[in-house]
Amino acid sequence: MADEKINPPGTSPITSSMDIAQSKSRACRPDPAESQGEEQRELNADLAAQPEEQSTVYQELEDKLKQEVILRQTLEEKLQQTSRKHKAAVLLLNKLRTQDKGFFQQLDDNYLIGRTNRLRLLIRNFAIEYYQGKPLGAPDFTKTPLGHQFLEPIVHRDVGCMAYLESHDKRPILIEAFLWNIIVGRVFHKCRWAGNLADAALGIYDSVRNANHSSSDEIQRIQRWAATTTGLITSAQTQAGGSWTTERTGKEIGGLVGDILSTIGTHRAATHDNQVYNLHEILSDAIMFDLEICRQVALIEWVFPLPEGLIYDPMTMVPIKGEESIDLHPNIEPCVVVKPGMNKRGRSTGDSFDTVNMLLPLTLSYGAPPSIYPR
Numbered sequence: 258m259a260d261e262k263i264n265p266p267g268t269s270p271i272t273s274s275m276d277i278a279q280s281k282s283r284a285c286r287p288d289p290a291e292s293q294g295e296e297q298r299e300l301n302a303d304l305a306a307q308p309e310e311q312s313t314v315y316q317e318l319e320d321k322l323k324q325e326v327i328l329r330q331t332l333e334e335k336l337q338q339t340s341r342k343h344k345a346a347v348l349l350l351n352k353l354r355t356q357d358k359g360f361f362q363q364l365d366d367n368y369l370i371g372r373t374n375r376l377r378l379l380i381r382n383f384a385i386e387y388y389q390g391k392p393l394g395a396p397d398f399t400k401t402p403l404g405h406q407f408l409e410p411i412v413h414r415d416v417g418c419m420a421y422l423e424s425h426d427k428r429p430i431l432i433e434a435f436l437w438n439i440i441v442g443r444v445f446h447k448c449r450w451a452g453n454l455a456d457a458a459l460g461i462y463d464s465v466r467n468a469n470h471s472s473s474d475e476i477q478r479i480q481r482w483a484a485t486t487t488g489l490i491t492s493a494q495t496q497a498g499g500s501w502t503t504e505r506t507g508k509e510i511g512g513l514v515g516d517i518l519s520t521i522g523t524h525r526a527a528t529h530d531n532q533v534y535n536l537h538e539i540l541s542d543a544i545m546f547d548l549e550i551c552r553q554v555a556l557i558e559w560v561f562p563l564p565e566g567l568i569y570d571p572m573t574m575v576p577i578k579g580e581e582s583i584d585l586h587p588n589i590e591p592c593v594v595v596k597p598g599m600n601k602r603g604r605s606t607g608d609s610f611d612t613v614n615m616l617l618p619l620t621l622s623y624g625a626p627p628s629i630y631p632r
Contacts (some may be wrong), residue, residue, distance in 0.1 A: 261363040261585035264506065274451055276312065279407060280460070291374055300609060302553040305534060308330070324481055329483050346420040352520055362484070362488075362549065362552040362553045363553060363606065364550070364553045364605055364607040365605055366556075366601065366616055368598075368607075368612070369550075369557070369601065369616055370617060371614050372546055372549070373546075373599055373616075373617055374617075375542070376440075376539070376542055376543060376546060377539065377596060379535075379539050379542060380433055380436050380437060380539060381429075381433055381441075382531075383535050383536070384400050384429035384430075384432035384433040384436070385429045386437070386527055386535075387432075387438070387525050387527045387530075387532055387535075388428045388429050388432045388505060388521070388524060388525060388526055388527075389428065389429045389526060389528065390425050390427065390526035390527075391425055391526055392523065392524050392525065392526055393525060393526060393527075393528065394523060395422075395523070396422065396523045396524045397523040398419065398422065401516070401519055401520045402516075403439070403517065403572065404418075404435075404520040404521075405518045406442075407438040407439050407440075407442060408414075408431070408433060408520060408521075409441075409608075410434045410438075410563055411431075411434045411435065411563075411591050411593055411594050412431065412434075412436050412564070412588060412592065413563070413565060413591065413592050413593070413625045415566060416592050416593075416625050416626070418431060420625070420626045421593070421626055422524055422624070424445075424626035424627065426537070426626075426627075427624075427626040428524060428526075428593055430577065430593055430622050431593060432521060433595055433596070434593050434594060434595045434622075435517075435520075435521065435594075436459045436517070436539065437518065437561070437595070437596055437597055438561060439513070440539075440540070440543045441559045441561045441597050443513065444540065444543045444544055444547055444593060445543070445547050445550070446462075446547065446551075447459060447547070448462065448551075449506055449510075449547065450491075450506065450545070450547060450548040450551075451490055452494070452503070452504070452506050452545050453505050454490060455505065455506075458490060461486075462483060462486075462511070465479055465482070465483075466483075473610040473611040476556060476602065476603075476610050477554075477607070477608070480554050480555070480603065480607075480610070481554055481607060483551065484551065484554045485549070487551040488552055491548065491552070504544065506544065510537055510540045510541060510544070511537075512578070513540060514533055514536045514540065517536060518532060518533070518536070527542070540611060553605060554603065554605070554606075555600070555601050555602065555603040555604060555607070556601070556602040556603055556610070557599060557600070557602075558599070558600040558601075558602065559597045559598070559599060559611075560573075560596060560598035560600060560619055561594060561596055561597040561598075561619075562619075563594070564590055564591045564592065564593065564594050564621075565590065567591055567594070567621070568587055568588070568589055568590075568591055569585045569587055569591075569621075570584070571585070573598060573615060573618050573619060574598075574618055574619045574620075574621055575618045575619070575620055575621070576620075576621055576622065576623055577595055577620055577622045579624075580622060580623055580624050583623050583624060585623065589623060590621050591622060592622050592623060592624065592625050593621070593622040593623035594611075594619065594620075594621055595620045595621060595622050596617075596620035597617045597619065598615065598617055598618050598619035598620075599615075599617040600613055600615050600616065601613070601614050601616050602614075603617075
C-alpha cells in the first residue's frame with residue numbers, strides 16, 4: 258500500500274495547493290524596493306554624468322571665447338598698424354604738398370616777386386659799381402657776337418647803343434639791360450641747371466612746348482610734365498652727389514662770363530675788378546632761380562620786347578627811377594628796355610591755367626643820353 262501524503266493538521270489539501278501557488282507567484286514578481294533602488298542608481302548616474310557634460314560644453318565655450326579675444330586683439334593691432342601707416346602717409350602727403358608737392362614745388366607770388374627783385378638788385382649794383390663814370394682805359398667798341406645779339410637790339414635804333422657806352426651816367430642802364438637780356442635769352446628756360454643733361458632736357462622740353470598746345474588744359478599738362486621731369490632730374494643729381502652737374506654748369510658760366518667781359522669789359526670805370534666773381538654770382542643765382550621756376554607747375558613768362566613800336570601802357574610798364582616826371586604819352590617809344598616783366602599763367606597749386614597775372618611790370622628808360630637830341 259502506497260504511502261499517502263499527510264497534510265499538516267488543520268489544513269486541507271486544497272488550501273495547501275493554493276499557498277504553494279502564491280508562493281511561486283511572489284517569487285516571480287520583482288521586489289519593489291529593489292526596483293526603486295535601480296532607478297535611483299540610474300538617476301544618480303545621470304546626475305553624475307551631467308556635470309561632466311556641462312564642464313565639457315563650458316570648456317568649449319571658454320576656448321571659443323579665448324580664440325575670439327585673440328582674434329580681436331590681432332585685428333585691433335592690425336587696425337592700429339594700418340592707422341599709423343595711414344597717418345604717416347597723410348603727414349608725408351601734406352609735407353610733399355606744402356614743400357615739394359611730390360616732384361612739384363609751390364612758389365607763391367610774393368616769393369617769385371622777391372626772388373626776381375633780388376636778382377634785379379644784384380644786376381643793378383654790378384652795373385653801377387663797375388660801369389658808372391669815366392672808363393679807366395681806352396674803350397674798345399669792337400662788336401662781338403654776344404653784343405650783336407644781346408646788346409644792340411635792346412637800344413632804340415634812333416639812339417644806338419654807342420651813345421650809352423659813351424655816356425658816363427647812362428652806361429649802367431645799358432649794362433643792366435644787357436645782362437638781363439642775356440639771362441632771359443641764355444639762362445631762363447635753358448636747363449642750365451641740368452649739367453650734362455642740359456642739351457637733352459632742353460631738346461625734349463622745346464619739342465613738347467613748341468607743339469601746337471594752345472588750350473589751357475594742354476598747357477597745364479605740359480607744365481605738370483615739365484615740373485615732374487625737372488624734379489626727377491634734380492633727384493638724380495642729388496643721389497649722384499651733383500658731380501655730373503656742377504662741372505658742366507661751371508664751365509658754361511665761365512664761358513658766358515668771358516663773352517660778357519669781351520663785349521663790355523673795356524668800358525669799366527671802377528679801379529677794382531672783381532667782375533668775374535660778381536658775374537659768376539649773378540649767373541649762378543639766375544640758374545638756381547630758373548631751377549626753382551622749372552620745378553613749379555605755374556608757367557612763368559618773361560616779357561622782354563624790342564623798344565621799337567613799344568607803346569607805353571601804364572598797367573604793364575614803368576619807367577626807371579628818376580624818369581617818373583617824363584611825359585609818357587602813348588606815342589612815345591622807350592630808348593632802352595631795361596628789365597623784363599614777369600607774368601604768371603596758372604596758380605602755384607597747378608590749376609587755373611586760363612588766367613594770366615602780371616607779377617612785375619616791364620621797366621623802361623625814356624631818357625636818352627645827353628649827347629643825343631630828344632626825338
